[in-house]
Amino acid sequence: xxxxxxxxxxxxxxxxxxxxxxxxxxxxxxxxxxxxxxxxxxxxxxxxxxxxxxxxxxxxxxxxxxxxxxxxxxxxxxxxxxxxxxxxxxxxxxxxxxxxxxxxxxxxxxxxxxxxxxxxxxxxxxxxxxxxxxxxxxxxxxxxxxxxxxxxxxxxxxxxxxxxxxxxxxxxxxxxxxxxxxxxxxxxxxxxxxxxxxxxxxxxxxxxxxxxxxxxxxxxxxxxxxxxxxxxxxxxxxxxxxxxxxxxxxxxxxxxxxxxxxxxxxxxxxxxxxxxxxxxxxxxxxxxxxxxxxxxxxxxxxxxxxxxxxxxxxxxxxxxxxxxxxxxxxxxxxxxxxxxxxxxxxxxxxxxxxxxxxxxxxxxxxxxxxxxxxxxxxxxxxxxxxxxxxxxxxxxxxxxxxxxxxxxxxxxxxxxxxxxxxxxxxxxxxxxxxxxxxxxxxxxxxxxxxxxxxxxxxxxxxxxxxxxxxxxxxxxxxxxxxxxxxxxxxxxxxxxxxxxxxxxxxxxxxxxxxxxxxxxxxxxxxxxxxxxxxxxxxxxxxx
RNA sequence: GCGCCUGUAGCUCAACGGAAGAGCAACGGCCUUCUAAGCCGUAGGUUGAAGGUUCGAGUCCUUCCAGGCGUACCA
Numbered sequence: 001x002x003x004x005x006x007x008x009x010x011x012x013x014x015x016x017x018x019x020x021x022x023x024x025x026x027x028x029x030x031x032x033x034x035x036x037x038x039x040x041x042x043x044x045x046x047x048x049x050x051x052x053x054x055x056x057x058x059x060x061x062x063x064x065x066x067x068x069x070x071x072x073x074x075x076x077x078x079x080x081x082x083x084x085x086x087x088x089x090x091x092x093x094x095x096x097x098x099x100x101x102x103x104x105x106x107x108x109x110x111x112x113x114x115x116x117x118x119x120x121x122x123x124x125x126x127x128x129x130x131x132x133x134x135x136x137x138x139x140x141x142x143x144x145x146x147x148x149x150x151x152x153x154x155x156x157x158x159x160x161x162x163x164x165x166x167x168x169x170x171x172x173x174x175x176x177x178x179x180x181x182x183x184x185x186x187x188x189x190x191x192x193x194x195x196x197x198x199x200x201x202x203x204x205x206x207x208x209x210x211x212x213x214x215x216x217x218x219x220x221x222x223x224x225x226x227x228x229x230x231x232x233x234x235x236x237x238x239x240x241x242x243x244x245x246x247x248x249x250x251x252x253x254x255x256x257x258x259x260x261x262x263x264x265x266x267x268x269x270x271x272x273x274x275x276x277x278x279x280x281x282x283x284x285x286x287x288x289x290x291x292x293x294x295x296x297x298x299x300x301x302x303x304x305x306x307x308x309x310x311x312x313x314x315x316x317x318x319x320x321x322x323x324x325x326x327x328x329x330x331x332x333x334x335x336x337x338x339x340x341x342x343x344x345x346x347x348x349x350x351x352x353x354x355x356x357x358x359x360x361x362x363x364x365x366x367x368x369x370x371x372x373x374x375x376x377x378x379x380x381x382x383x384x385x386x387x388x389x390x391x392x393x394x395x396x397x398x399x400x401x402x403x404x405x406x407x408x409x410x411x412x413x414x415x416x417x418x419x420x421x422x423x424x425x426x427x428x429x430x431x432x433x434x435x436x437x438x439x440x441x442x443x444x445x446x447x448x449x450x451x452x453x454x455x456x457x458x459x460x461x462x463x464x465x466x467x468x469x470x471x472x473x474x475x476x477x478x479x480x481x482x483x484x485x486x487x488x489x490x491x492x493x494x495x496x497x498x499x500x501x502x503x504x505x506x507x508x509x510x511x512x513x514x515x516x517x518x519x520x521x522x523x524x525x526x527x528x529x530x531x532x533x534x535x536x537x538x539x540x541x542x543x
Numbered sequence: 544g545c546g547c548c549u550g551u552a553g554c555u556c557a558a559c560g561g562a563a564g565a566g567c568a569a570c571g572g573c574c575u576u577c578u579a580a581g582c583c584g585u586a587g588g589u590u591g592a593a594g595g596u597u598c599g600a601g602u603c604c605u606u607c608c609a610g611g612c613g614u615a616c617c618a
Contacts (some may be wrong), residue, residue: 030562039561042598052598077562078598123618165618281616292546292614299616306618334547335613360548361612401566402556407549407611414555414567422580423566429580440577476559488557491565502573502582514577543580 004468005036007069008083012040015062025083027469034072034082035465041079052079068092090464091452097467097523105474105530110151116317117143119328119359120240121158124229125169126195128236128383133243134408135328135359136383137399137536140245141483142326144534149478151324154248158313161229162253163306167218169193170225174216176202177224183213201228239384243392244536251316253309261312262304265347266297274346289342311343318349326481328357328404357481359404365411390415393537397424400483400535423491427528428540430494433501434525435541441507441518450519451512459500460520466496470527474534483535490531497524 009023021043028037041056048055056075063073071086097104119139122132139155146153172192176199179188188194208223233250240247256262266282269275274285280300284307287294297308317325329336337356344354364371364381371381386395389412398415401423402408415422441447455461473489476482506517529539 024559026559026561028562029558029564033562037561039599042561045598080562125618160618163618279616283616296616301616303616305616310618331548331612333613333618336618337547358548363611405548406556409555411555425580426566429578433578433581437577444577480559484557488565495565498581499583501577505577507577543578 004069004085004089007066008036008038011063011066012038012059015059016044027472028082031465033076033080034074034084035468036083036085038081038083039079041075041081045079055079056081085465085468087461090461090468091455093468094455094464094520094523095450095452097526098519101526102530102533104526105471106148106150107471107475107478108150109475109478110146110149113151113324114322115146115151115153115324115326116156116320116322117146117153117326117328118156118158118317120236120245121160122236123165124159124161124232124236125165125193126197126232128239130362130364130381130383130386130410131330131359133383133386133395134362134399135330136240136243136245137396138357138359138404138483139328140243141396141400141535142328142481144536145474145477145483145486148474148534151478154322155245156249156251156317157247158310159229159233159250159252160306161226161233162257162309163303166225166229167221168225169228170221170223171216172198173202173205173224173228174207174221177205177207178213185213186216197232198228201231204231239387242387243383243396251313253313256309256312256316257304261316262309265312265315266304266308269297269343269346272346284339284343284346286339286342286346289338289345291338291342295339307339307343310340311347314340314344314354315347318347318353324353324355326355326357328359331358331361334358355481357404360407362399362408362410365409366413368413371412386410386412393424393428394422396535396537397422397427397487401487403482403484423487424537425543427490427494427532428538429543430497431525431528431532431539432541432543434497434521434528437501437506437518437521438525441514444507444514446507446511446514446518448515450516452516452519454513454516455520457500457504459496459503460517463493463496463500463520463524466493467523467527470531473531477534486531486534490528490535493524493527493531497521497528 005025008025012023021040023038023040025036025038028034041052041059044055045052053075056079059081060073060075065071065073067086067088069086069089070083072084074082076082117139119135120128120132122128143153143155168189168191171189175186175188175192177183178186180199180202205224205227208220211220237250266275269284274288275297276283276285281296282298283294284297285294295307296305298304314325340356341351341354345351390398394415398410399408469489470493473485477485504517506521507514532539
């Protein structure tokens with residue numbers, strides 16, 4: 001049995017007799033416009049020197065309606081052609097969903113391409129913040145979506161466990177340690193990490209045996225810094241796991257440095273004549289690829305900047321045979337995009353193999369006012385605070401409802417207070433309700449293969465039409481690296497189901513009809529489950 | 544100054560260049576029946592402004608206006 005889109009595309013192509021045109025099919029927003037619609041007549045108007053309306057009518061006339069797929073084909077508006085699915089197609093589809101199970105909705109637009117998704121990559125200097133939570137939800141969900149679209153996607157967290165900030169972190173820990181142990185003469189560094197969590201770490205910390213409190217060395221600071229890094233990473237991983245985000249790989253900047261990958265990359269750029277020295281620093285000529293200014297790779301005192309090992313890290317992803325790199329960065333890094341794109345192009349990677357998604361900022365609203373957050377002052381609402389307050393499912397669903405590029409106001413009071421009216425619960429409730437019906441049906445002895453032909457109700461067919469849209473939604477999200485369509489779709493599917501439920505009792509004295517309706521419910525349950533799974537949101541069996 | 548993001552219903556936000564939508568809030572109805580965390584109904588719009596491209600613009604281009612973020616030899 002052919003895919004219905006292919007069926008329509010072939011049927012139109014044959015009536016166009018050799019005209020080479022891509023026939024786009026989309027879901028009309030208005031149900032009166034059928035189940036699929038094409039704008040092909042508009043696109044052909046110029047070439048055929050005719051009006052869209054006339055072309056649409058001609059295509060319509062030539063179109064042989066096969067009732068295995070379609071009930072109706074008609075022109076509308078200024079030249080749209082609308083297709084309405086046939087009863088036979090929809091019933092067959094419901095049966096197919098039961099067979100396909102978790103595979104329903106998958107496609108193969110990715111063709112096995114290996115994708116590396118890097119996200120969160122927060123500094124190991126403290127707890128995760130709210131933007132990290134958003135990036136985590138987005139990245140993890142995109143990984144699930146891409147895998148459902150036939151890509152082989154892996155997730156990666158890059159840990160910046162090297163460089164100045166680690167020393168600074170160590171200095172902060174040592175200062176707090178000194179404070180806790182009444183050791184004199186250690187000042188808290190002016191730009192140190194002031195959060196309460198540093199005390200927590202300092203309490204667990206044991207300084208090096210050789211420590212001289214009057215003269216702290218770089219080694220002392222690094223020792224404390226790495227201790228704090230390990231503690232922070234452990235906590236970050238713990239919170240991410242609670243958020244249903246499990247990274248395939250944690251990649252350490254210190255490893256880049258140990259294996260001198262950054263030096264390799266530095267030489268590679270130098271040998272291409274793409275670097276120069278100025279005021280004792282080494283620059284990369286990123287302006288060649290449109291960056292605003294050339295960027296420093298090595299500082300004048302001989303340290304690599306953050307940028308250089310990061311280039312090496314990205315080169316390493318290519319070396320590990322990833323064909324497409326997707327990075328999700330916070331809004332504070334958007335200025336960083338041109339230089340990284342420049343560096344990767346300089347290393348001869350085609351620009352389309354590297355995509356950056358900026359996860360825009362999140363404003364937390366509490367008591368109708370923006371919660372002010374200052375990392376330096378240590379006033380943060382952290383990711384674990386958020387999980388504590390609104391829960392995993394609500395938090396993920398909220399984040400994924402918005403496209404990444406949109407700023408997001410997250411009203412904490414509302415999310416907590418309105419738990420019962422939360423969109424995620426609406427969708428989950430539909431799933432739980434179907435599970436409940438299944439339990440009831442079992443008790444009533446409803447079983448056996450559904451006789452789909454018994455389904456006649458309008459609401460049942462509305463539901464099947466919705467089920468038919470699901471694969472297109474997944475594919476579209478995979479193509480656009482977006483999630484809001486899925487949350488939106490699940491809301492619509494749940495709505496269609498609740499309507500059906502309200503109007504037609506599933507389990508009745510008529511066992512045959514009950515089995516057919518139960519079959520439809522099970523198809524809905526499968527799609528709800530699959531969709532929620534792409535979001536990393538649970539599908540509860542009872543609520 | 545320059546760069547990026549955003550501006551759509553009272554609020555939060557959708558809408559591959561295709562035929563303006565949802566949820567919440569408001570108002571009015573529906574539980575002897577498989578979960579009322581549900582359903583039905585009412586109301587709500589010059590898509591920030593003005594031009595342009597197009598058969599067709601919330602969407603693309605230009606110029607404004609408003610809000611946010613960024614603009615390091617930090618990460």
